[in-house]
Amino acid sequence: MNFNYPDGRKFQRSQKPAKLSTSQSKKILFGDRGMHLEDEINESNKYYRGHDIAVIYKKPTPVQIVKVDYPKRSRAVIKEAYFRQASTTDYNGVYNGYYIDFEAKETTQKSSFPLKNFHQHQIDHLRACEKQNGICFVIIKYVALKRYFIMPATKLFKYWDGQKHDGPKSIQLSEIVNDSYEITPDYNPTLPYIDIINKLIESRKE
């Protein structure tokens, strides 16, 4: 099947890496084993949940259900539904008493990260959660460079709001490097982003 979510995101089945022999596995560049950012985050969240470290989930895609069939001997089938506009970001949960909320975006570009990757409702939601003292950020993946960054929401707002005053419509890699924490991809979990959340919590205390 091949379809796009209304925000243009392509529907992709998780691409599971093929099993490898031990000698092959030593050559693996941890992280980005051909997976999309969404799968890498979901895999990490599964690890965090399984080890009682954090409880963070991707929110289901909101749909407006119009028609459902109830065949006699099988499960209910939704026959007509429409994608609804989400009101929130994609990910949230709890870590050590803190409310965690983030959006994740990937780009194939090598420096420019277009701000139109984000949508107004995601910015509004991050702002509202930031106001409530949640830990809010975005995870940005440069696919071509295999680099991952966590940019605090407050930094993102600076660029987002800058557009209103004729500011640039994209953020450059150098700016992201300056305003973000870089995640070092690893194994178990694939993306140890909780390590960065600890830094966000520390910097908040100062």
Next chain:
Amino acid sequence: MNFNYPDGRKFQRSQKPAKLSTSQSKKILFGDRGMHLEDEINESNKYYRGHDIAVIYKKPTPVQIVKVDYPKRSRAVIKEAYFRQASTTDYNGVYNGYYIDFEAKETTQKSSFPLKNFHQHQIDHLRACEKQNGICFVIIKYVALKRYFIMPATKLFKYWDGQKHDGPKSIQLSEIVNDSYEITPDYNPTLPYIDIINKLIESRKE
């Protein structure tokens, strides 16, 4: 349209009360204006969000999308999808830096609240979030009595786990009264449950 969610919950459009004259409106019993608990909570959440008090949402129903049509001049239509088992509770969000997580159930009974209203995955999720120091609870509505209670998750676990040791399969109203905080229905918001969350936070500090 008339269908049930896989957990048996009926799909209901929000029942909006008819407009009333002033003399009639004075007789209104605030809260339970013929609405289901889900609508009362959603209305209250909307109020809390609109007044920058808390950012709490109901999670979308998870569906597994199999087929989507893209008609030329109209929006995408999901033609085949299935209900997925949720992994979490229905509601979560942030209030004053705290992670809030809860499930909401209503009963038409006058005392007995059957524990099978809850599902194992909801209990597991509440337990995991409680472990992470989230503020976790259930909202229980006795529809016939027009009474609403917030029971902390830890109290619910006591009854849930009791079943394994031949404990009762239901909680009685008197037990709920003893182990919960009662919400006084009101107007703006309909269900001022944040007032109870403040009490949960206070009791946690002791």
